[in-house]
Amino acid sequence: MLKPNQNYANLKDSYLFYNISQKVNAYLADHPGVKLLRLGIGDVSLPLCPAVTEALHEAVDDQAKKETFHGYLPECGAPFLREAIATHYKKRGIALFTDEVFVSSGASDELGDILDLFDRSNTALIMEPAYPAYVDANIMAGRKILHLPSGEENGFLPMPNEAAKADLIYLCSPNNPTGAVFDKRQLQAWVDYANKNGSVILFDAAYEAFIEDDALPHSIFEIDGAKECAIEICSLSKTAGFTGTRLGYTVIPKALVRGGMNLNAMWVRNRTTKTNGVSYIIQKGGAAVFTDEGQKQIKANIAIYKQNAKILMQALDACGISYCGGMNAPYIWLKCPNGFDSWSFFDHLLNKAQIVGTPGAGFGKCGEGYFRFSTFGSPADTAEAAKRLQKMFGG
């Protein structure tokens, strides 16, 4: 008899966004017509930039003409986009072969799919608080998870623990939800630890474009020895507003070998078996992000989100509420004031200030007592929320 994957029974219900929407809907039913200030969303609010939309339009026209029409493209990505991404890395001093860059439909898809490369008996170490998909993808695969909690004592940047060895190590920097960013010295410690133990680091760099401190690494491949132990998963979702357009990329160095097997070659085999790649049109739009014009335009959008962050940080400073993130990340992770726990703070903000945020407890146990604001909302709503926060907690 067919037996479904029993590991799915081990998944915990994800109450976070369901609970938020239930509470928000109940509030709106009781207060019809009230406008909520939404600082909970992890989705972008600004549209694609003109360089991208022009490229998308041109690519649609290409597909309408016999001479420029494209059928299947190479599964691992169109050469023009793989080259554009490798050149982008080169500008940061990282030399990659173009066939070390794999085009994907986004980081979520890739974070799940990449697990095909690893045996189920491997353990996965997950720094927490964490993006919930890391845990769930490994539970689905039946893998043992080691939780690595972090807190204020280490600036939400946990360091390797020699006592807790793991085969796969998830690092997310800049971090969702805390906004914390590893510096080079800290990442070097992780790379050294991974190489010493034969582990592989899965480095989620979905928010690298928000780093403004030149000393902080955008890529794990800025670290010595990383090509021997790391896979980098990146996305244009937040970098360039591709959440609904879908495009990402993954870097697997050819030097990454475990148990005599080359992970780059394995991933080529995986992709050529399991996907026919990303659409020509979307890859053309993605390539426009890496042009000079595209870079200028996406940076102008990111600057708008950064201004939101600045306004919220000023309000929190004025209220004496401690937080991390905001500077080099689109999230602000604050300590709930006045002894509130995550959910009671959520209720308080919703009921008293019509602000919707995200309770930290939804990102793992060590997120209790914390709260996440996203800076991806509209500038007007963000400014109004900052004003209301200051009125409520400004003393």
Ligand code: PLP
């Ligand atoms: N990784 C992190 C840390 C995220 O926060 C997100 C989305 O919010 C993703 C990956 C997924 O990105 P994508 O839209 O490329 O699937």
